[in-house]
Amino acid sequence: MEGGMQKSKDPLHGLTLEMIVQHLEASYGWEELGKHIPINCFTSNPSVQSSLKFLRKTPWARTKVENFYKYSLRHNKLK
Numbered sequence: 001m002e003g004g005m006q007k008s009k010d011p012l013h014g015l016t017l018e019m020i021v022q023h024l025e026a027s028y029g030w031e032e033l034g035k036h037i038p039i040n041c042f043t044s045n046p047s048v049q050s051s052l053k054f055l056r057k058t059p060w061a062r063t064k065v066e067n068f069y070k071y072s073l074r075h076n077k078l079k
Helices: 017-036 048-057 059-074
Strands: none
Touching: 017 048, 017 059, 048 059
16 A cells, blocks of 8 residues: 555454453343353453453453454444
8 A cells, every 4th residue: 555554454453452342241231241251250240340350361251252352243243
């Protein structure tokens, strides 16, 4: 591209973990999100802040959330 920046092919480019969690919660709600990704931060007294705290310390759970977000984008399931 002449004189322009290349656009990243990564659908998560420019998104923070907080933005991803908020978008998933707004699209699915905590209960449905907990069914798709059965981790305690989504099923037991869930909140954005408690989820972020857990996901930032737990790479495998963060990967599940990011992959589910990409899946939801591909299948137009996000609001």
